[in-house]
Amino acid sequence: MQSEPVSAETAGRKRASPGFAHVLTTFQRWWHTDVTGTVDQIAVIEKRRAECATSARYLLMTCMSAGIAILGLLQGSAAVVIGAMLLSPLMDPIMGVGFALAIGDFQWLRQSARSLAIGVVVAIAFTALVVFISPLQTITAEIASRTRPSLLDLGVAVFSSIAGAYAMIRGREGTIVGVAIATALMPPLAVVGFGVATLNATVFWGSLFLFITNLTAIALTATIMARAYGFSTSLSDKHTKMQNFLIFAAFTLLAIPLFLSLRQIVWESQATRQANNVVIAVYDQPVTISELDMNYDMRPIRLTATVLTPQYVENAEARAEVAMSRELGRPVEVSLTQVRVGTTAQAQQEAQLGEARRLEAESRAQARDIAEDLAMLAGVTVDDVTVDRERRRAIVIARPLEGATMTAYRELEQRINAGRPAWDIRFTPPIRPLPDIPFERETGEDADDDGWVATDDGRDALALAAWAQQRVGVPVRLVGPRESVAHLRAILAADGDAMQASITGEGYGDVAVEWTTQ
Template identity: 70%
Template sequence: MTTFQRWWRRDVMGTVDQAAVIEKRRAECVLSARYLLMVCMSAGIAVLGLLQGSAAVVIGAMLLSPLMDPIMGVGFALAVGDFRWLRQAGKSLAIGVLMAILFTALVVFFSPLQTITSEIAARTRPTLFDLAVAFFSSVAGAYAMIRGREGTIVGVAIATALMPPLAVVGFGLATLNGTVFWGSLFLFITNLTAIALTATGMARLYGFSTSLSEKQTQVQVGLIFFAFVILAVPLFLSLRQIVFESQATRQASSIVVEVFGGRATVSQLEPNFDTDPMEVTATVLTPQIIGDAENRAAERMTSALGRPVDVSLTQLRVGTSAQAQEEAQLAHARQQEAEARAQAQDIAERLALLAGVPTDSVTVDRERRRALVTARPLDGATLYAYAELERRIDATEPEWDIRLTPPLLALPVVTFEAGPEGEDGEPADPLFLPDAQGRRAISLVAWAQARTGVPVRVTGPEEAIAAVRTALSTHDIAVQEEWTGTGYGPVSARWATGE
């Protein structure tokens, strides 16, 4: 036995509590109501994030997904040769996967949005890189579980992304899109297989006791290696095809520019690699119309790409090359202007809906990115409700200043609690301070006064009013005061209309 082997057995394998690790892994593989609920919730978040094209929402689904536990359970069960545990983990995994696919398919079926977004498309063409990510992530995840560093699993969950591919499988099922369905299913199988088999290898590396004979162990190692090879071949071919398409697109764009003597600008080029011959359509801004440009471009592309190419060009005469560039910039600016108008209209419609007023009652300043609306009284709504409505829509448009003016509803009462003790154990000055509800009331009064511009009158004990005055002064708001005595107690606020 070499020095390294002795060190590994004594200082690495010998420091692992195998029984505790196996017990915890086994417990995490149990099929329970909590597991099924988390699968459905994660699947729902994932598919909604994919339909919206929101990477942040999709990441939230990754963190919530419980599928990592049964997959790791399969890996550890294979390593120790516990086939009862393997059946339990496999059952939990299979039911969770089936439930996720059916639940997401149901959500997509009833969703008005069924467009393939960039987030969906990104999970339909797995490559060798995805296998590598799953392998490295599984090494990290298995190590974290063996060594008791569970916090690492958060990063592993994001890296392997188990739930989003299943959500895309559900999308493909609901929309009857075979390309999306099989592509995303292959990505999930790639992640699942790589994680489970890598976990098996890590468990054996750390010396987890097994009931397998030496011959069975050798067969297991051979099967793991064979499985990775089987996965790697199609993933490598997929990666090679993606690289080819990327390079072919760049070459096609360059050839089109060369055909026009370098004086044209390609504003849009769309290759179709699934046809024979390959099709390339492009819009060209050129100072001179060239009659045989399509044939010349097709000949050059066929020679450069090594396969027949059919080219269709839409030529727009815009003057000189510099003018073509300017025209393209103007077109881009017009597009941005149109998008800004659409965004402003969307904000106006949402504000009008929340405020209960017509859309033309919303004032939108696109240059300053500001939207203002005066809400009408809604049944049962309080000032807190209007403040929350403004906060929510403002959070969806961080670049805009959203302001909702509420109706003059009743203002809240500011309540107090005893202040903290001083260093000598005696009450500090002031003796009383606004409590949590009181601080919230002060913030609401400040917000409502800033939105309406109507003066506020406060009534209560002198010292309590002084504390409220100080708190409101930080918001640059002055109040009219009406004392009812001295000391501390609740301070009521009302609108000083007509005073």
């Protein structure tokens, strides 16, 4: 009986398989002997366990780190924020959580989680106190950048956790590793405190989501690193089936916010790539996109881009809007700046450099002019004006001007914004009395069931109060009859705003507006 012939490809696979198996076996032997075999696991665990306890030093360093971080965020200084990380002790309990999950030690996990929770609460409370007593309560660029997770934030969390776990396993932990982990945790935690102090729900939930996401990434990465280095359940005397279930539940609960964050991040990344392709497809000739920005917080989503093109294309924005809205299934507003350049690659490069230099010079000049105008109107020096050229934002805290009302400060902001439509310029006025909101009987469409409605002056006063509350960062209270207050709060809810209320009786009537600091 003849055997079937063996093809050359099959013979090659049979010869290659033993080679791959040998390489894999050699790698596993090297890893278990020269890597994990050289780690004193018991010593590492005991040291990590001892440093997870809550102590006076731990609480003091947490407060000092959080305090410096929030002051740096309020000043918009990245250097001060990074400097605050030198003091942060958050690495020890979070690494304790990761190692406890890896070996299934429920008691250690509970101790580490308790220390971490206490540190988080103390940091939030301390930063909220600092913000509450601080005259600076405006949202700076540093604060705004930490109100939602991004791929860069997750990358910092994962890489710092890998570095931290490796350093602890190998006994080479130090300040630098702690700084890396604290950078991913302390700034968003400080912003959570800012949100609490200013009663800003958007800032609070956004930064809390970022903190939970980074915390999840660090803890899970530390667990995976510990498992890779041979830390197993055999080191725990209390590892039971119930603890196995609890560890699995902990992994699942920790993965939920990370999954939600990653899903949104992936969608936004894909949407940005689609936007780049859509803008290029609008033009029939090769073009270069020098700047592209997607603002997903606006409704509709706003796409702005600068396109270097050999020839202008009419209706480019309208065509891009239709294509983007179809791709994303959401309304998109497109703003394209078309810069005409030569057809050769060299001409395009030169034009791109020239345009970049021109835009940079114009941006600097605009920022300087805006800072000088704001300083003059607010009665402060140019150095007291915060200008973010990248995001086209300017913020100034105005000095009290004799005789100036809250309406006057709002008009100053509106006047300078009208002259700079591409910029977001904000006045932070001093606390001034706010006008009352009168009511009257009316039978029009805007009237309430009982025929009562806020007058035109009253609606303007309500809008002024909402503006003042946002700018100053101090809550405003509506004081008046129940139905009138409910009517005004319904108007605010429609615009996404909110105010506290104090009821003085039933029915309708004029409503007073007070600062809660009074």
